[in-house]
Amino acid sequence: MAEKKSADFEKSLERLEQLVGEMESGQLTLEEMIKHFEEGSGLVKSCTKKLNEVEQKIEKLVKKDGELSTEPFGIKEQPE
Amino acid sequence: MNSERKIYSVAEVNRKARMVLESGIGEVWVEGELSRVTLHSSGHWYFTLKDAQASVSCAMFRNDNAKVPFKPKDGMKVQMLARPSLYEVSGRYQLIASAMEEAGKGSLQEQFEKLKKKLADEGLFDASRKKPLPVLPRKIGVVTSPTGAAIRDIINVLTRRFPNIGILLVPAKVQGVGAENGIAKAIDYLNSRGDIDVMIVGRGGGSIEDLWCFNEEIVARAIARSEVPVISAVGHEIDFTISDFVADVRAPTPSAAAELAIREKTDFETELALYRRRLGQNLKTMESNLRLRLNRAAHSYVFREPQNLLLRHRQNIQGLEAQMGSLLRFGVQQAQQRVDEIGMLLKHRTESRLAMDRQRTEKLAAQLRMLNPLAVLGRGYSLTYKADGRVVRRAHDLAAGERLTTRLAEGKVISTVEEIE
Numbered sequence: 001m002a003e004k005k006s007a008d009f010e011k012s013l014e015r016l017e018q019l020v021g022e023m024e025s026g027q028l029t030l031e032e033m034i035k036h037f038e039e040g041s042g043l044v045k046s047c048t049k050k051l052n053e054v055e056q057k058i059e060k061l062v063k064k065d066g067e068l069s070t071e072p073f074g075i076k077e078q079p080e
Numbered sequence: 081m082n083s084e085r086k087i088y089s090v091a092e093v094n095r096k097a098r099m100v101l102e103s104g105i106g107e108v109w110v111e112g113e114l115s116r117v118t119l120h121s122s123g124h125w126y127f128t129l130k131d132a133q134a135s136v137s138c139a140m141f142r143n144d145n146a147k148v149p150f151k152p153k154d155g156m157k158v159q160m161l162a163r164p165s166l167y168e169v170s171g172r173y174q175l176i177a178s179a180m181e182e183a184g185k186g187s188l189q190e191q192f193e194k195l196k197k198k199l200a201d202e203g204l205f206d207a208s209r210k211k212p213l214p215v216l217p218r219k220i221g222v223v224t225s226p227t228g229a230a231i232r233d234i235i236n237v238l239t240r241r242f243p244n245i246g247i248l249l250v251p252a253k254v255q256g257v258g259a260e261n262g263i264a265k266a267i268d269y270l271n272s273r274g275d276i277d278v279m280i281v282g283r284g285g286g287s288i289e290d291l292w293c294f295n296e297e298i299v300a301r302a303i304a305r306s307e308v309p310v311i312s313a314v315g316h317e318i319d320f321t322i323s324d325f326v327a328d329v330r331a332p333t334p335s336a337a338a339e340l341a342i343r344e345k346t347d348f349e350t351e352l353a354l355y356r357r358r359l360g361q362n363l364k365t366m367e368s369n370l371r372l373r374l375n376r377a378a379h380s381y382v383f384r385e386p387q388n389l390l391l392r393h394r395q396n397i398q399g400l401e402a403q404m405g406s407l408l409r410f411g412v413q414q415a416q417q418r419v420d421e422i423g424m425l426l427k428h429r430t431e432s433r434l435a436m437d438r439q440r441t442e443k444l445a446a447q448l449r450m451l452n453p454l455a456v457l458g459r460g461y462s463l464t465y466k467a468d469g470r471v472v473r474r475a476h477d478l479a480a481g482e483r484l485t486t487r488l489a490e491g492k493v494i495s496t497v498e499e500i501e
Contacts, residue, residue: 007214009215009216010214010215010216013215013351016355017355019359020355020358020359020362023358023359023362023363023366024358024362028366030366030370033362033363033366034363036359036362037359037360037362037363040355040356040359041356041359043355044352044355044356044359047348047352048349048352050216051216051345051348051349051352052244054216054218054219054242054244054245054246055244055246056239056243056244056245056246057219057246057247058235058239058246058247058249059247059248059249060226060248060249060250060251061248061249061250061251061266061269068269070248073226073247073249
């Protein structure tokens, strides 16, 4: 799951490069051009969304009574 | 005698002895077996070092023993760097150790080279084993001390580059006894979670003993079997550990590891904006090209008056429709006419046939009428029969007094012959 999602983003960027490259080749018909534009615009949008989807969270793993859990971790509270 | 005598206190003599011992021998490497090991709650270690011939009391203070990468046990053979000294309080001679290695394992450098060769021969350092780092990791795992400089540097750099990044720190001891086990477990744990896309394993700078746990085989194996890409970040630029060789990427420092773990968010945004612009630009270029072509075409003869052309087409179509309609209508009419014609013909034929038949009948009837002897009577002729019924044709056939029957058109007359002429 984790790899899939981060790989999706990477694939989207690759696909964008491909789409734009094809568009710049001057070999496309208007119809193909519009299709490329639509697919590319969709990818830009979903990628932008993914950039902001990542949740900001800085956590530390703790072990309480043998159970693993996480708690917020702030570096400013830590001693030098 | 007494006045010449220099009297020392016990403390004084012990101190003097200590100074002689310390300056006279200095630091030496000494090898022996550990016994009576006491790991004091103060953090200092006390033990006896012995071999077949002799034994000596030893101490290793907290600051020094923190760097020893193993736990001393009775019976363990060690080499240690120590200076002979004297515990002034009891006057006991002892060795103060500042470094300790397991004997038989060779020096740290030898151990390092030996393990490095072994793992290299297994192919653990091969470039083909290196996993690529994800472009956009959702969550970054960090295995290091929660109190060291490394974690601060890593978090600072990560959050500066990508403000909404997810980070999970798995606290681990990064020096001293048993540190390697904790590091290996932390790496395995991060793999078991399933939400970690990349991890940083490391610590800040220190002596070779401080960094030693990253030269342990158990850590190397944990990194090698990690499904999650591992960035190693141990010590400074000049420090190379076994972990660095096994990791997918070696970062010279923890800060550098953070920089490798994720690109700057603005980088991504710039790249995406560029793609957006190129997409739009390409479409626009095509649009204006097409418009140009369209304009050129529009000014050509054929399209100069598109309305007319359209009208002409429409007229054509309407004409065709009309033609088709009239053709259809014509067809129907023709068919109808033909049916009518046939009908009339039939009627005509029948009628003329009837007329003809009637005519013929009449003619025949007339003929018959003419042939009918009785018919003549109508015109005033009459027929005269003798008594035997024969028709009288010649007067000579008759005799006077003969009885005759005369048939008229209407009725009969009976008469008697008077005379024959």
